[in-house]
């Protein structure tokens with residue numbers, strides 16, 4: 001029955017009774033949306049809203065941001081330090097003092113017995129930048145192990161490596177405003193509408209004002225591909241071939257900016273000789289893209305007054321991830337598209353503070369993009385911290401993906417995991433489990449005590465998470481923004497920086513080095529270290545308060561500047577010894593595990609909009625988890641028909657490493673010879689993945705391996721799914 005207009009009840013949004021709004025930057029992805037969290041009269045977070053006028057998001061948030069305040073009441077949080085003698089025994093509560101004493105004494109015992117590097121530390125892209133700096137100081141300056149890295153090796157390592165090889169330094173050179181200026185955008189293995197929804201919104205806004213071609217390279221028909229003008233459904237793992245072929249066409253047709261190349265690039269001749277071999281006819285047979293389409297795209301890109309490329313995990317997580325990044329940089333260098341409005345190589349970063357760890361954690365060297373390999377940098381930091389520079393190693397140690405094999409081989413005996421969940425997120429999980437069982441001592445420091453990796457530890461340290469501590473994060477466009485504390489951590493959980501400070505006191509050097517007692521003081525210390533005429537990473541013009549007043553500030557921002565620089569390399573001067581960028585000549589080597597008769601499907605993996613990573617957060621929020629609570633795969637309906645698989649039926653996937661049971665979702669998003677599984681579920685995609693490593697970045701090729709599909713008993717599979725999370 002239709003209600004008359006008079007009787008209609010307007011939709012009423014419940015009044016949340018917000019008494020105060022607190023400033024924060026989102027703690028999920030690297031877009032860096034500014035938001036405000038509403039507190040009620042009791043100080044309880046009851047709402048989140050995008051901050052109007054904030055440069056990045058202008059009042060908008062995606063679904064994760066909208067419900068972010070609900071995290072303050074989520075289950076599974078750790079409230080006191082826990083300890084046990086042996087893996088698999090029950091944990092017992094302990095005091096912070098005992099936990100620190102025990103941890104330091106175990107680390108020292110193991111270091112005395114097996115050498116300093118037998119203790120490994122693996123961190124994250126999700127701490128505050130001040131916390132990263134403090135952890136680096138503790139590990140490099142006091143504990144003194146060289147086997148120190150972060151989960152960014154699973155994520156951004158190829159981008160970092162590629163930037164360093166091409167431009168002499170890390171640091172994304174572009175910004176979101178480039179969308180407003182560009183005349184062509186090419187996106188490689190990046191699904192913005194789901195993974196960076198507000199960056200996508202910025203792109204869409206720009207496209208609505210002024211149309212320009214959008215070209216998407218992805219083997220799946222992602223949401224981004226559906227919005228594209230041209231979708232290049234590339235054969236997995238072959239982006240370098242496409243990139244070399246695009247360069248081939250540009251040089252052959254004389255479309256390059258020769259003046260820019262002559263003035264600002266090294267090694268043009270060697271580069272030219274290599275790409276000469278990648279003619280579109282040959283390339284198309286490898287990368288699966290029609291040869292005329294390759295020519296067409298090359299012409300559009302090179303003829304645009306300005307053109308930009310963005311990329312994310314489809315490039316980085318590959319056996320030639322670093323080469324792929326350099327290939328993108330090559331393309332932009334030869335077309336003169338670096339450092340100009342709308343012309344850039346912009347790596348879309350992953351976690352909320354993946355940039356902060358690259359800049360300040362000392363994982364890959366020393367703070368502020370300094371290198372262990374450079375004597376002057378060791379001297380400078382040694383003097384600044386008050387430690388003997390000889391205490392520092394002279395080159396970088398193992399990365400995360402090499403640390404686990406080193407546990408296997410007995411080289412590493414103790415492991416400290418900070419804010420990452422490798423049992424779910426590392427490739428080849430069966431091998432990771434076996435490695436962890438070999439450790440003499442393992443500590444997990446996480447906001448959630450129920451994260452899967454805790455099952456393998458001897459000690460668990462409860463950390464404060466987003467909104468329970470104060471400090472900065474850097475987003476994809478080098479914008480530093482601040483999270484203010486708006487709620488207290490539960491029970492005895494403590495901010496990570498406080499935990500690092502307390503542990504430092506238990507080490508000889510740690511007693512000599514100054515560890516400030518607040519994050520704003522830590523930030524001031526970083527400012528001093530960032531100063532320098534030639535340094536791109538200069539934050540000396542910023543302060544916590546200025547950052548909030550401006551809704552985030554970009555680096556470099558030197559003392560005296562009102563805001564930071566939007567772009568790097570606008571002057572065409574790069575961070576290499578010659579000041580010129582390197583054009584890199586790179587051959588494609590076929591080295592993936594590819595489908596065969598026994599394992600006929602490509603296994604691709606990635607993300608969906610409602611979940612974040614291993615679901616320690618989003619799996620707990622009904623408003624997000626309800627959209628995809630069950631592990632599933634995308635499979636093409638034609639392939640499903642051949643195998644007799646119906647929609648919503650459970651199947652078993654099998655690879656050479658292991659097996660996983662998932663539900664089938666029939667969709668044309670994937671080609672007939674590929675399945676796609678969201679990475680978010682435990683005991684799922686990474687039981688199958690191989691994770692061959694890129695030779696430069698050591699990043700795993702999560703996106704490529706081979707599987708077969710088998711039928712399973714439906715009732716048994718459903719039961720397994722209920723039990724899966726409770727193990």
Ligand SMILES: Nc1nc2c(c(=O)[nH]1)N[C@H]1C(S)=C(S)[C@@H](COP(=O)(O)OP(=O)(O)OC[C@H]3O[C@@H](n4cnc5c(=O)[nH]c(N)nc54)[C@H](O)[C@@H]3O)O[C@H]1N2
Nearest residue numbers: 189190191195236237312313314350351606607609612613
């Ligand atoms: N909702 C949500 N957002 C997130 C995250 C999250 O967990 N959830 N995580 C954040 C983090 S840490 C990251 S790193 C980013 C990741 O952001 P994205 O990289 O955009 O996300 P993915 O889904 O991992 O992978 C992107 C695409 O790479 C494609 N791909 C696979 N193989 C190839 C290939 O050989 N070549 C090309 N060109 N493409 C290929 C896949 O089909 C997939 O569509 O997202 C961030 N944002």
Ligand SMILES: Nc1nc2c(c(=O)[nH]1)N[C@H]1C(S)=C(S)[C@@H](COP(=O)(O)OP(=O)(O)OC[C@H]3O[C@@H](n4cnc5c(=O)[nH]c(N)nc54)[C@H](O)[C@@H]3O)O[C@H]1N2
Nearest residue numbers: 155419420421425445446447451463465613614616679702
């Ligand atoms: N198959 C497959 N695997 C993948 C990927 C893929 O595309 N496919 N992507 C890879 C990528 S790009 C990434 S980035 C990784 C992510 O992999 P992980 O880093 O393992 O994922 P998270 O679930 O984000 O783990 C972060 C942990 O930190 C905790 N935490 C959050 N905030 C804080 C804090 O402030 N302090 C402390 N101490 N703890 C905190 C969370 O509770 C969580 O347990 O996964 C990788 N694995």
Ligand code: SF4
Nearest residue numbers: 026028029033062065
């Ligand atoms: S786009 Fe990223 S930063 Fe913005 S609200 Fe969503 S998860 Fe947070």
Ligand SMILES: [Mo]
Nearest residue numbers: 154155350351
């Ligand atoms: Mo990531």
